[in-house]
Amino acid sequence: MNLRACLFALLFASFPSLAEPLLAIVGASVVHPERDSGPAVDADQTVIIAGDRIVAVGPVKSTRVPRGAARIEGKGKWIVPGLVDAHVHFFQSGNLYTRPDGADFNAYMPYAKENERNRARLPVTFKLWLASGVTSVVDIGGPFWNFEVREMARKSDAAPRVVVAGPLVSMVDRVKLDLGDPPIVKTTTVTEVVDLVRREIDRKADYIKVWFIYRPGDDLAAQEALVKAAGDSAHAAGIPLAVHATELVTAKAALRAGADFLVHSVEDAPVDDEFIALMKKNQALYCPTLFVTMGYQYAFSNTWKATEIEKRRADPQILAVMGDLDKIPKEAIPERVQARMANPPQVKPSQTMLDNLKKVWDAGIPVAMGTDAGNVGTLHGPSVFREMELMTQAGLTPLQVLRSATVNGAKAMRMERDIGVVATGRLADLVILDADPTVSVANLARAHRVIKAGHVYSPDELMRSIR
Numbered sequence: 001m002n003l004r005a006c007l008f009a010l011l012f013a014s015f016p017s018l019a020e021p022l023l024a025i026v027g028a029s030v031v032h033p034e035r036d037s038g039p040a041v042d043a044d045q046t047v048i049i050a051g052d053r054i055v056a057v058g059p060v061k062s063t064r065v066p067r068g069a070a071r072i073e074g075k076g077k078w079i080v081p082g083l084v085d086a087h088v089h090f091f092q093s094g095n096l097y098t099r100p101d102g103a104d105f106n107a108y109m110p111y112a113k114e115n116e117r118n119r120a121r122l123p124v125t126f127k128l129w130l131a132s133g134v135t136s137v138v139d140i141g142g143p144f145w146n147f148e149v150r151e152m153a154r155k156s157d158a159a160p161r162v163v164v165a166g167p168l169v170s171m172v173d174r175v176k177l178d179l180g181d182p183p184i185v186k187t188t189t190v191t192e193v194v195d196l197v198r199r200e201i202d203r204k205a206d207y208i209k210v211w212f213i214y215r216p217g218d219d220l221a222a223q224e225a226l227v228k229a230a231g232d233s234a235h236a237a238g239i240p241l242a243v244h245a246t247e248l249v250t251a252k253a254a255l256r257a258g259a260d261f262l263v264h265s266v267e268d269a270p271v272d273d274e275f276i277a278l279m280k281k282n283q284a285l286y287c288p289t290l291f292v293t294m295g296y297q298y299a300f301s302n303t304w305k306a307t308e309i310e311k312r313r314a315d316p317q318i319l320a321v322m323g324d325l326d327k328i329p330k331e332a333i334p335e336r337v338q339a340r341m342a343n344p345p346q347v348k349p350s351q352t353m354l355d356n357l358k359k360v361w362d363a364g365i366p367v368a369m370g371t372d373a374g375n376v377g378t379l380h381g382p383s384v385f386r387e388m389e390l391m392t393q394a395g396l397t398p399l400q401v402l403r404s405a406t407v408n409g410a411k412a413m414r415m416e417r418d419i420g421v422v423a424t425g426r427l428a429d430l431v432i433l434d435a436d437p438t439v440s441v442a443n444l445a446r447a448h449r450v451i452k453a454g455h456v457y458s459p460d461e462l463m464r465s466i467r
């Protein structure tokens with residue numbers, strides 16, 4: 001840097017108002033989910049934002065509001081870090097038609113049309129996330145056009161931060177999802193795995209994701225070798241390995257193979273000491289996704305009902321078709337779905353998953369809140385409130401849930417230095433709430449304003465801008 005540049009840098013560093021728009025939130029309670037001890041809430045705080053960064057957080061009395069700063073009244077409000085959903089899929093909409101491999105409605109709604117809708121709808125879907133206070137999401141697998149989703153989000157005026165995995169390195173085929181750029185690719189040899197992973201590394205994937213599907217009779221050791229091949233290639237490129245492995249044996253195999261992120265709960269058995277030790281050894285993240293299977297059960301038995309917050313924050317296009325089973329001709333409804341409609345299941349969370357979450361949390365493993373949004377019945381945006389409510393049913397306190405959705409979500413985004421807490425020097429991603437989130441996670445749904453990279457959004461206005 002020459003002397004002149006140096007002087008300029010100094011000038012702008014000491015007088016940010018000369019360079020960047022300033023914002024002051026005055027008199028709010030700031031919530032600090034990152035604190036291990038002491039009070040997690042500081043009352044009567046002022047937060048100063050310059051451009052996309054927080055430049056000061058401190059007591060109202062001693063924190064000067066710079067001249068010219070725009071002002072938001074913070075009295076009676078709570079500030080939390082912007083939420084992170086660590087598990088979403090933009091190629092899926094959450095409606096009945098989005099997973100023909102699970103229930104094939106092609107006779108009524110062609111999957112190609114559904115897929116096209118989801119791609120064209122991305123600007124709206126981005127807004128849904130912001131309107132729910134979610135300022136960052138991890139898209140943990142989809143077609144190669146996922147990399148374009150990330151680019152679109154970067155360039156968009158109203159979008160969360162998006163990191164992505166490309167197509168899933170999979171043990172099994174999902175031919176009904178293959179429209180030429182499949183989200184799930186069956187790979188049976190190390191060469192095939194390495195080839196696919198390399199193509200994703202070329203696109204600067206943020207994660208390599210493996211769909212570890214084990215069925216009785218499969219050779220678990222051979223499968224583990226494929227996961228390891230994916231992990232080794234990813235790690236050589238500095239990219240973390242995410243694995244879908246929902247049984248205790250596959251989850252352990254995934255961890256031995258180098259998994260950095262388990263994107264679902266272990267759901268078939270209680271996690272044991274060996275599992276915990278492997279998680280710790282890898283410093284791996286755990287994403288419980290408690291609601292997603294319930295979403296399928298509700299939707300395919302025609303008992304899915306929007307929650308109050310979903311009525312206000314979900315995509316109206318999706319809400320409008322969630323009750324379609326009432327009007328689809330019977331012959332176009334898959335038999336499996338007809339059977340469920342005739343005999344609706346008692347939908348409740350899996351006790352094993354709840355117990356495992358508590359055990360994993362108590363063992364000190366970082367848990368990242370994630371919904372698996374886009375799957376049938378799990379809607380982009382407000383499904384985070386269903387997920388966080390279920391996490392409290394596992395015995396986590398509202399503050400612990402908030403930590404998983406912020407501090408630990410930042411780890412899932414690989415942005416722990418920049419987001420996840422409200423502190424000087426961090427990116428200005430935060431939510432201003434009308435109610436205390438440490439009393440109830442439901443209060444996280446009461447967003448007054450959502451701020452991402454210093455831009456202020458009104459959730460109601462975001463929703464009004466959606467057609």
Ligand SMILES: [Zn+2]
Pocket residue numbers: 087088089140372
């Ligand atoms: Zn998923």
